[in-house]
Amino acid sequence: MIKACIFDMDGVIVDSAKYHFLAWQRLAADLSITFTEEDNEKLKGLSRVDSLERILEKGDLQLDNDTKLALMDQKNQWYLESIKEMKPEEVLPGVREFLVSLQENGIGIALGSSSKNAQLILEKCNLTTFFKSVIDGNKVTFSKPDPEVFLKGASELNVSPKDTVVFEDAIAGVAAANSGGFFSVGIGDAASLTEARIVIPGFENFTLSALQSIVEDQQNN
Numbered sequence: 001m002i003k004a005c006i007f008d009m010d011g012v013i014v015d016s017a018k019y020h021f022l023a024w025q026r027l028a029a030d031l032s033i034t035f036t037e038e039d040n041e042k043l044k045g046l047s048r049v050d051s052l053e054r055i056l057e058k059g060d061l062q063l064d065n066d067t068k069l070a071l072m073d074q075k076n077q078w079y080l081e082s083i084k085e086m087k088p089e090e091v092l093p094g095v096r097e098f099l100v101s102l103q104e105n106g107i108g109i110a111l112g113s114s115s116k117n118a119q120l121i122l123e124k125c126n127l128t129t130f131f132k133s134v135i136d137g138n139k140v141t142f143s144k145p146d147p148e149v150f151l152k153g154a155s156e157l158n159v160s161p162k163d164t165v166v167f168e169d170a171i172a173g174v175a176a177a178n179s180g181g182f183f184s185v186g187i188g189d190a191a192s193l194t195e196a197r198i199v200i201p202g203f204e205n206f207t208l209s210a211l212q213s214i215v216e217d218q219q220n221n
């Protein structure tokens, strides 16, 4: 039985993944490092610092801590600039309706995001009231693929991972959900989210009853 759902934010609730990509690409270009969409796919779900480390590794560049902090700050300023005008209309199709139906059916709702900007985006999109628990990049010690972010959410909602569905668009996020014992639902491309229990393209026309029957079917097999 599904008692709760935990949502990743970037790429699941809002299409902010493209803004992260553009900001990292701009930073990489400044450092003369090529950064493609394929490289970006591997960064999805990772914390800001882990993302920077991967980019520097790709460019075979070693930098001191102060420089790294300054680069992360610069990337975040560019990112904040691009989400400045974010509006509730930018919530991905079907998400709000799905959240409403969870709420109406007494299913717990939490956010499990690596982002330190999660609270800001929820506010801009008028989504804060849906989430009983918000675990973001400011509240975890270990970032995805570590399951900490989702385990904290489940614990705040007082539910067990086995009764909880996690929605994720990132390989690292799906791995985090699986290792925490959650039912992972990939959002996006089935070819890259191979470890997810199921993959759906998004929330448009996706219903709670469809989710319940998929989970029941899988649990009976």
Ligand code: BG6
Pocket (backbone or CB within 6 Å): 009, 010, 017, 020, 043, 044, 045, 046, 047, 048, 051, 076, 113, 114, 115, 116, 117, 118, 137, 170
């Ligand atoms: C994740 C994104 O949700 O948050 C990553 O998938 C991003 O791309 C990470 O790097 C950290 O976000 P922020 O907003 O704290 O820089």
Ligand code: MG
Pocket (backbone or CB within 6 Å): 008, 009, 010, 011, 012, 044, 045, 168, 169, 170, 173
């Ligand atoms: Mg994501």
